[in-house]
Amino acid sequence: MTILIDLGxxxxxxxxxxxxxxxxxxxxxxxxxxxxxYAGARAVxxxxxxxxxAIGVFLGVQSIPTFKRYGLSFFTQNQWLPERxxxxxxxxxxxxxxxxxxxxxxAFPLALSVALYISEYAVPRxxxxxxxxxxxxxxxxxxxxxxWGFFLLQPRAINLAHWLNVNLGFLPFFHVxxxxxxxxxxxxxxxxxxxxxGIAVSMMVLPMAxxxxxxxxxxxxxxxxxxxxxxxxxxxxxxxxVVLPFGRGGIIGGTMxxxxxxxxxxxxxxxxxxxxxxxKFRPLEVGTSTVSALxxxxxxxxxxxxxxxxxxxxxxxxxxxxxxxxxxxxIVSRSRSGAVTD
Amino acid sequence: MTDQLDFRENPQEANAGxxxxxxxxxxxxxxxxxxxxxxxxxxxVAGALALDWLLYTKILPFSGTLGFLVLWYCLFLALFxxxxxxxxxxxxxxxxxxxxxxxxxxxxxxxxLFTSIMFTFVRGFPALTHLNFFxxxxxxxxxxxxxxxxxxxxxxxxxxxxxxxxxxxTLPLGVGTAIYLNEVGGRFSKxxxxxxxxxxxxxxxxxxxxxxxxLIVMLGISRTGIAAAAAISVMMLPIIARSxxxxxxxxxxxxxxxxxxxxxxxxxxxxxxxxxxVRSGLATALILGIARGVGETSPVLLTSGAxxxxxxxxxxxxxxxxxxYVFSAVRSxxxxxxxxxxxxxxxxxxxxxxxxxxxxxxxRQKVGKR
Numbered sequence: 061m062t063i064l065i066d067l068g069x070x071x072x073x074x075x076x077x078x079x080x081x082x083x084x085x086x087x088x089x090x091x092x093x094x095x096x097x098y099a100g101a102r103a104v105x106x107x108x109x110x111x112x113x114a115i116g117v118f119l120g121v122q123s124i125p126t127f128k129r130y131g132l133s134f135f136t137q138n139q140w141l142p143e144r145x146x147x148x149x150x151x152x153x154x155x156x157x158x159x160x161x162x163x164x165x166x167a168f169p170l171a172l173s174v175a176l177y178i179s180e181y182a183v184p185r186x187x188x189x190x191x192x193x194x195x196x197x198x199x200x201x202x203x204x205x206x207x208w209g210f211f212l213l214q215p216r217a218i219n220l221a222h223w224l225n226v227n228l229g230f231l232p233f234f235h236v237x238x239x240x241x242x243x244x245x246x247x248x249x250x251x252x253x254x255x256x257x258g259i260a261v262s263m264m265v266l267p268m269a270x271x272x273x274x275x276x277x278x279x280x281x282x283x284x285x286x287x288x289x290x291x292x293x294x295x296x297x298x299x300x301x302v303v304l305p306f307g308r309g310g311i312i313g314g315t316m317x318x319x320x321x322x323x324x325x326x327x328x329x330x331x332x333x334x335x336x337x338x339x340k341f342r343p344l345e346v347g348t349s350t351v352s353a354l355x356x357x358x359x360x361x362x363x364x365x366x367x368x369x370x371x372x373x374x375x376x377x378x379x380x381x382x383x384x385x386x387x388x389x390x391i392v393s394r395s396r397s398g399a400v401t402d
Numbered sequence: 403m404t405d406q407l408d409f410r411e412n413p414q415e416a417n418a419g420x421x422x423x424x425x426x427x428x429x430x431x432x433x434x435x436x437x438x439x440x441x442x443x444x445x446x447v448a449g450a451l452a453l454d455w456l457l458y459t460k461i462l463p464f465s466g467t468l469g470f471l472v473l474w475y476c477l478f479l480a481l482f483x484x485x486x487x488x489x490x491x492x493x494x495x496x497x498x499x500x501x502x503x504x505x506x507x508x509x510x511x512x513x514x515l516f517t518s519i520m521f522t523f524v525r526g527f528p529a530l531t532h533l534n535f536f537x538x539x540x541x542x543x544x545x546x547x548x549x550x551x552x553x554x555x556x557x558x559x560x561x562x563x564x565x566x567x568x569x570x571x572t573l574p575l576g577v578g579t580a581i582y583l584n585e586v587g588g589r590f591s592k593x594x595x596x597x598x599x600x601x602x603x604x605x606x607x608x609x610x611x612x613x614x615x616x617l618i619v620m621l622g623i624s625r626t627g628i629a630a631a632a633a634i635s636v637m638m639l640p641i642i643a644r645s646x647x648x649x650x651x652x653x654x655x656x657x658x659x660x661x662x663x664x665x666x667x668x669x670x671x672x673x674x675x676x677x678x679x680v681r682s683g684l685a686t687a688l689i690l691g692i693a694r695g696v697g698e699t700s701p702v703l704l705t706s707g708a709x710x711x712x713x714x715x716x717x718x719x720x721x722x723x724x725x726x727y728v729f730s731a732v733r734s735x736x737x738x739x740x741x742x743x744x745x746x747x748x749x750x751x752x753x754x755x756x757x758x759x760x761x762x763x764x765x766r767q768k769v770g771k772r
Contacts, residue, residue: 098668101578108578109594112639192758193515200515200754208521211732331732355704359704364619374612377605
C-alpha cells in the first residue's frame with residue numbers, strides 16, 4: 061500500500077476522474093458443500109474426542125473407589141488376594157518394569173545396530189527390502205512371538221540363564237535362588253521367567269525402535285557426513301561424530317516409544333511366565349507377573365469390586381505408558397533431528 | 403538416464419570431428435576393499451573357527467550348538483581386532499570391529515525374524531495338510547482327537563467378522579479425524595490430536611477390560627462377536643487415526659494451495675486433490691493398522707468367549723477368532739491341540755503376510771507414479 065501512496069504523490073493528469081482504490085468485498089460465505097464438509101469433519105472430531113475422552117474418564121472414575129478403599133497400600137502391597145481383601149500392585153508393577161527393562165536391554169543394542177546397518181552399511185540395493193522386513197517384523201502378531209518364545213526360545217534360553225547364574229551369579233540380578241552347581245541343575249527354576257518373557261517382548265518392540273532410529277539416521281545431513289569423511293575419518297568415526305549425535309533424539313525417543321509398548325504387552329508374557337507375586341528383582345528366576353498378565357488372568361472370576369481394582373491397575377499402567385510415550389514424543393520432536401521427522 | 407544415454411550415443415556427430423572426443427566420465431570406485439581387509443577377515447573367521455573347536459571340544463566344559471556359534475563370533479571379533487592391529491592405526495581397528503559387530507547384530511535380528519516365521523509354518527505344517535482343517539469347525543471334537551477331525555473354520559470366520567465390524571467403525575472415524583485435524587484445524591483440533599496421541603498409549607488389554615466392564619458386566623450383554631469387535635475398535639481407532647494423520651500431515655501444502663487458488667472449494671480440494679495424492683500412503687497405514695488389529699489377542703480374550711462351533715451372528719453367542727484359538731490351543735497342553743494351534747497361527751501369519759504384501763504393492767505404485 062505504501063508504494064501506491066508514494067506513487068500517488070507524482071501529479072496525476074486528472075485525479076478527480078479516477079475512482080479511488082477500494083478493496084473488493086470478499087464474500088465470506090462458504091459454499092454449502094463446504095459448510096456440510098466442515099460440519100461433518102468437526103462432528104467426527106467431536107465424536108472421536110468423546111469416545112476417547114469417555115474411556116479415559118471412565119478408567120479414572122472407576123479407580124476412585126479402589127483408591128478410597130485401599131489408599132496408598134494399593135501401591136505398596138504386593139499380594140493380590142481378593143478373598144482376604146488384600147490387593148496391591150507393587151509386585152506386578154515391579155514385574156512389569158522387570159520385563160520391560162530386560163526387553164529394552166536386548167532390544168536397544170539390536171535396534172541401534174539394525175538401524176545403523178540399514179542406514180549406513182547396507183548396499184543401497186537391499187535397503188528397501190530390509191526396511192520392509194523391519195515393518196513386517198512389527199506386523200507379526202504378538203501371539204506368534206509368544207509361540208516363538210515359549211516353544212523355540214525357552215528350551216535354549218534356560219541354558220543361557222543357567223550359564224549366567226553359574227558364572228555371573230555374584231551379580232544380584234543374575235542370581236537364581238537354587239544351587240547352580242548341582243550335578244543335575246534344576247531346569248524348572250530357570251524357565252517361565254521374566255528374562256525369557258523379556259526376550260520375546262524385545263523382538264516385538266525392536267522394530268518400532270529400529271524404524272524411528274533409522275528414519276532419523278537417514279536424515280543426518282549429507283554435508284556433515286562428507287565433511288567428516290573428507291577430514292579422513294573412518295566410517296565408524298563419521299557415524300560416531302555425525303550420525304549418532306544428530307540422531308540422539310531419535311535414539312532416545314524410539315527407545316522410549318518401544319518401552320511404552322513393552323510395558324503393555326500381554327499375550328507373549330502370559331504364555332511364558334508363571335504367575336508369582338514376590339517382590340524380587342531376579343529376572344532369571346521362575347515366576348513373575350505384570351499388570352497386563354494380572355488382568356488377563358484374573359478378570360474372569362472377578363466380582364465388581366475386584367473388577368474395579370483390576371481397572372485401577374490398568375489405569376495406572378495406562379498413565380505410566382502415557383507418560384513414557386509423551387516424553388518420547390517430546391524428545392523426538394525437540395531434538396534437532398526431529399524437526400523433519402514424522 | 404535415457405537423456406544421458408542419448409547424448410553420449412553420438413558424440414562424434416555433435417563434434418563433427420573438430421574436438422578430441424572425451425572419454426565418458428566414470429564415477430570413481432569409492433568402495434575400496436583392500437587385500438588387507440579381505441585377508442584379515444577371512445583369516446579371523448578361519449582362525450576363530452579352529453580356536454573355537456579347540457576350546458569347545460578339548461579344553462572348556464561346554465556343549466551345545468548355540469554356545470559354539472556365540473563363542474565363534476566372539477573369538478572372531480577378537481582375532482579380527484588383533485589381525486587388524488598389525489599394521490593399522492587404532493581408528494581402523496575400532497572401525498572394523500564395530501562394523502563387524504553391527505553387521506552381526508543386524509544379522510541376528512533378521513535371523514530371529516526368519517526363525518519366527520519358519521518355526522510357525524514348520525510346526526503348523528502337520529495341521530495344514532488336512533483339508534478338513536480349513537473346512538470344519540471344532541464342534542464335537544475333543545482336544546485329543548487326531549488332526550483329521552475338526553478345523554478352524556469357525557475361528558477364521560469369527561476373525562473376519564470381528565475385524566470387518568472393527569474396520570467399518572474405525573476406518574471412517576479414523577480417516578475422518580485425520581481429515582478434520584489437517585484440513586479443518588482450529589484450536590479445538592489440537593485438543594483432539596493430543597487426546598488421540600495419548601490414547602495410542604492405551605494398552606490393548608486395558609481396551610479389552612474397558613469393553614468387558616461396560617458391555618458385559620454393566621450392560622449385561624453376553625460375550626459375543628460384537629463385544630470383541632468393539633474392543634478391537636477401541637484399540638485400533640487411535641492407531642488408525644494417528645497413522646492417517648501422519649500420512650496427511652506430510653502431504654505437500656503446495657498442491658492444496660494450488661487447488662484452492664484455482665477456486666476449488668475445500669471439499670473439492672479434499673476429495674479431488676488431497677485424497678488421491680495420499681491414497682497409497684493412506685492405504686499402507688490403514689492396512690498395517692488392520693494387521694495389528696487382526697493379530698491382537700488380548701482384547702478378544704476378554705470379550706468374545708471361545709466357541710467351538712461356527713457362529714456367524716456377531717450379536718448372539720460366543721464367537722471364536724484366530725488369535726484366541728491359538729492361545730487356548732497352546733495352553734491346553736495336548737500335543738494334537740497344540741499342533742492345531744500352530745496351524746491356526748500359520749493361517750494368521752499368512753493373513754498378515756498377505757496384508758503386508760498388499761501394502762508393499764501399494765507403496766511401490768506410489769514410487770512408480772512419481
